[in-house]
Structure formats: structure tokens, C-alpha cells
Amino acid sequence: MESAATPAEHRAGQKSWIDYIQKDLPAHLDWWPYTLGAIPLTLFGLLVATGLMLTFYYVPSPEKAYESVEQITHEVYLGWFVRGLHKFSVDLMILFLLFHVIRVFVTRAYRPPGEWKWVSGSLVLFLAFAMGFTGYSLVYDNVSYWGMTVVTSMLGSLPVVGTPLLYLLRGGEEVSGGTLLRLYDLHTKLLPVLLAGLVIGHVLVVRLSGFAEVPGSRGFHPFYPEHALTMGAIAVGLLVLLVDLVMIFPPTLGPPANPQEVATDVSPPWYFSAPYMWITLLPGPVALWSLLAGAGIFAAYPFVDRVLSERGWPMALVNGVVGTAVVLAVAALMILDTRM
């Protein structure tokens, strides 16, 4: 280790990566709505760890997939616990990502120079959903199987790119063992690498472009030890919460995949239940295009905001109204899903 920098070299004015991390943080980051980004980050770490452990037992073949999940849940020492942690970490990660998005949206923290914070963050959110979908497909119970069918068909109905995309995801015309293997590869290899890259990119962009100014927040505090300690406390608190959740609601398993008969209740996990109800209520193409348009506007929102505020729209008010309307609509769709 001859090339390790000595403290003297640091002081010599050369900015090292430590200086970027050690940049002082505005004091408002101690207020909890502004720490919401660190929570999904912590959970992501936990997901990688538990996910790696699960791959030691999981077998991505149609004959063995369900059986191996059952083995993890019922036979492997603490298998149910690791699987439960993995499941609840996803749920909480997506939940806190959504809180984080809502907070940034309402406070308009994406305003220049923060546009790329928002864009990279929205990609992180989309990838998290893709991880959720591929993950629940791997369980290969009946809901997974028909979920794979429905989601791949939906992508397959896109013009031009649809059919090749359908073949790409399914590895053939029908949902088969090839599909499971492809989703497994996406879930355990391609998507995690992409997601990790994007998360790092997002954090870097946030650190480089600085935090949004918040009225009333004047002081600064150093990253280490103050902020690092707060994050540590959050991580420990999360772990306690997760352990409790897993103990109270140990993971379960539906009936195995049956290509001959659709499950009676095909409701996906809660974070997909709103879009699921949306495609139930609207005819296919309309549902798909409205979802895509929504995702597009969402990712490009800082630029939409800029154009509209140049025309004199009161964006703070608009965001409040839009945010409330979307949250209420999503809640209504979710309630509808539990009723049907």
C-alpha cells in the first residue's frame, strides 16, 4: 500500500474524495422529512445482502423455483427470516422512496441546479419498481406466473418495439422456463448493477450540485460525525422495525404456478395495486399510454415546472394541488383494489 495518501498530502490543497463527503450539510437535513433519502439507501444495502443470501438456495427453473422458495421459507435455518427481511425491505424501500419523492415535489427542491437530482432520482424509482416486479415473479406462485404474463403482454402491446421486447423478455412466444431465467438474470444481475450505479450517481449529483435552500435553515453541520450519526441511528431504528415486522408477519407463499388456470386473486403487491386497478378500469391501450405519459412527465418534471413558471403559473400552488390529487387518486385505486 505504498500509494496511500498521507494526511500531509490532503492538507496540501489537493481535494480528495473525502472532502466531497465531508462537505458541510445544511442544518435542515436533521429534520426528518429531509433525511428520507437516506432510508431507502440503507434498505438497498440490506436488500443486496439478503438477496445474495437468497441466491444460495434459489433455483431459477420452473420445476424448482417454487420448491426452492418453499425450502427457504420452511427448511433452511432462519430462511424465513432472511426472506422476510428481503420482502419487507422492498416494501419499506419503495414506501420511503415515495415519501422522499413527495417531499421533493412539494418543496420543489428540483429547481435549478437540481434538475439532474430529480431525473436521476426518478430513474432510481423506476428501476426499484422493475426490481419489485422481477422479484415477485421469481417466487413462481400462481400470482407471479400470471403477473409475468400480464406485464410482458402489456409491454408487448407497444407499437414497433413491443413484439421484439416481448420475445426478449419471454425468451419465446409464451411465458416459460426461459422467461423465469431471464427475469432472474435481470433481478439478480443487470438491474442491481444499474440500480447501484444510478443510486451512486444520484448521491453524487446531490453532493455536487448541493442541497436545496430551505427558508429558515441557516446553520451547517459537518457530515461526520453529526450527520453520519443521525444516519446510523436511523439505520438501527429501521433494523429494529424490520425485525419486528418479519416476526409479526412471517413471509407466506401462495399456491404454485398453474399455466392451466389463473389464480382467483391476481392482485399484485401493494406498490403495483394502483396501476393494476388503472389498467383494469381503462381499455388496454389507453391505460398503457396514460401510464407511459405519466412516467415521462414525472421524469421531466423540473423542465415542465420551468416552462410553466416562466409563463407565470404559481407552481408552488400547482404542485400542492397536483401532489394531493395524485396521492388521493392512488389511495382511491388501492382501496378499490382491496374491494374487488
Added chain:
Amino acid sequence: MAIIHDDLGRRRFLSQAVMAFGLLFGMGTLALRFAQFLVPSPKAKRYEAVLIGAESRVPLGEGVSMDLGGHKIVVLRTDEGVAAFSRRCTDLGCLVSWNRDRQQFLCPCHQGVFDKTGRNIAGPPPRPLDRFEVVKRGDQLYVNIQSG
């Protein structure tokens, strides 16, 4: 006046443009081949008539589900005769089942409903169920299906 006889500049521009075009073309072809590797090609289709048995096997008003060479179909006998429908919902590909009491096909995924002629009457499905031709030879019924 601008310089017209800048041969050197023009030559450099042209050669670079040709190089860039060639490179892009090569890379593009390569990328396309990799995409072809990942997207399996569809199999050629053939048609054949599959025997499903005597007409009496299908009671009136009842839908009988079967799997013919990978096609999940339901054979239905109504007053108008025997018809064979694909069970694949035209919305997003779940399997519909025949509901005897309602005399309709129901899709559990997004509550799609088809009537006994296969017409989509409620829910998201955009078009009627696919039909297979049913041929009767003597007392025996055959269904024309595509086979892979």
C-alpha cells in the same frame, strides 16, 4: 471573401465523415446481431386438424377446456352449434373460463367479460376472443389449430 480552395480542410472533413460513417455502420450491425442473439426467432407455423372426440362429449351450454398442442381452448356447444375459442384473453393474455350460470366467458385478471359468441362486452379487452375452426366428420369433431 471566404476561402474556397481549402482543399486540405475539405479532404480532412470528408475522410473523417467516411470513417465515422463506417464506424457507426459497423457498430450498428454488431449491436443488431447481439440483439438478434437475445431475441429468439418465432417458429414457422403449420396447421392441423386435431380430433377432440364425439359431439356428445360437449353438453349443451357447457364449455369444455382442453389443451391442444399448447393452445388452451374451450369448446362450447350452444343452440347455434359447436364453437372453439382460444382461452387467451385478448386484453393481456390471462385465461378466460366459461361461466355456466352467466353464460359468459370471464377473465379474472381485469374483469374482462365475453359473451357466448366470443364478443368482448365488458372490461378492458379490445377485441373478441380468437376462434378456431371446428370441422365435423361423421360424429367426430376436429379443431383446426396452428402447431409449432
